[in-house]
Amino acid sequence: MRALLTGSPEDMKRIQAEGKLDEWCNDNLKWLRDTFGKENVVSAVLHMDETTPHIHATLIPILTGERRKAKTEQPDGKRKYKKKDTTGNRLCADDVMTRVNLKAYQDTYAQSMQAYGLKRGIDGSEAKHITNSQYYRDLLNQSESIQADIKNLTEQREQAEKELSRIKGDIKTGELKNAVVSTTTKAVKRFNSLFDNKEITQKEQEIKALTNENNDLKKEISQLNNHIQKMEKDHKEETDKLNETLDKIYYLFPIIKEWLKIEELCRFIGFGKDMIKELTHRKPITFSGSLRSPEFNRHFNTENSTAKVEHAPEERGKLRLMIDGISDSEWFRNKRKEFLQMVGVKPKQTSKEEHGKRKGMKF
Structure with a gap:
């Protein structure tokens, strides 16, 4: 679960100009810990590479408390619930991110940010956050x-090297040129003690200017x-922090990798964005x-x-794409057989080794 903490671009620029950005970060951390534990x-990572400074916080929705679970469905269509153990810890983003809780988070965050002149957003606004799947795709793109x-x-x-x-x-x-000129200059100076030569003095000045220019160039290279x-x-x-965050996400929510594979497979075979969105919400499409x-x-x-996504019965924690009631690979094989029969070509038997290679294709 993630949280984005920031204010309007004008307010954040003002806070930064007043030298209060560190205090603002500390108060944000305090609010996160007080609110979620x-x-x-x-x-919690401060991002300064965009127009508005902001904090990306990653949270684990672990709670201690009662959760209701549906037991049986009554004839009138209503479900009867039984209470579970109220002393154990549980992972449940749904209980943390309820509409009531989200409104309370906005209220308490606005109160903690009053010292910086930040104001709460419009209560009841119809603005929407991006979905979790979009956020994880953004993380990967980033x-x-x-x-x-x-x-x-x-x-x-x-190139610089x-x-x-x-x-x-x-x-x-x-x-080397300077060394040669220096030796020559010493001899000329001895000779110049007898004769006044303005040209020699000018060359000496040019050599001094060239030496200073070389020294400045060395400093620029070092910088x-x-x-x-x-x-x-x-x-x-930044890359290490991002990879560490992704590893934690994949460890805590291994199903995310499966959904990303399903999304990539659907995109490869030709489903549009709207169809993929319906499928990732476990809804069948026609x-x-x-x-x-x-x-x-x-x-x-x-x-x-028709197509839908369901859990693979033979592999726990795995997902598969079903088309017309069968797996996508079996559906394509049937389509190929139908095509070959239509053009009068006898389907070639696929060897076990070749079938195993095709089955092992990754998405």
Whole structure:
């Protein structure tokens, strides 16, 4: 479960300009711990890379208390409930994120932020949060974006190192030239004690200016290296935090990986966003058109077919896509047989080894 803590862009800029951003962060942490329990706050990360400073907090919805569970359905359509143990801990986001609790969170958060001039949002607003599945997809996209940034930084560093090598060569050449000129200058100075030569004085000044320019260039190169190292360190820390958060999410909610596989499979075979949304909400859909087979890498047409997602009976904790009452792989094989029979080609028997390879395809 996640929480986004921030204020309006104008308020956050004002807080930052007044030097109160650290106090604001500490008060946000206190509110999180007081509201959800210190042991349930997994992480709270301040993000400064966007237009408005904000905190991404990851929480574990662990509660101690009573939960009702449906027992039997009565003839009048109402369910009869029995009470469960009220002393044990349980993981239940539904009890934490109720409409009443969400309103209370907004009220208490607004009270704790009054010292910073932050005001509560409009009560009863129809604005909606993004879904959990969208949030996890955003996390994955963000991870891929960070990896791409690191790759770009690495390329920039390699280019900078090449430029540094070239500049060092130029500096070394300049130093050798300076050494030769210095020796010549000493001889000229001895000669100049007898004759006044303005041209020699001008050359000496040029040599001094070149030496100062080389020293400034060395400082700029050193600063560039330090900046690159800092950027790499910051990106590595951010990536490590993100991976740590994802590992915790996958450990606490292993079903998320299954839903991501189902979403990728549905997208690959040709379902649209709205259809995938219905399927991820465990709702059956009816469709017509063509679907792409992952096994045969071709499309098959269908009319008025139905699809839904259900738990795989043979594998605990696994999900599978069902089309017209059978698994998606079996449905595509049947479609292929129908096509081959229609064109008068006898279906080729698939060997056990080849079938095993196709069955092991990952999404």
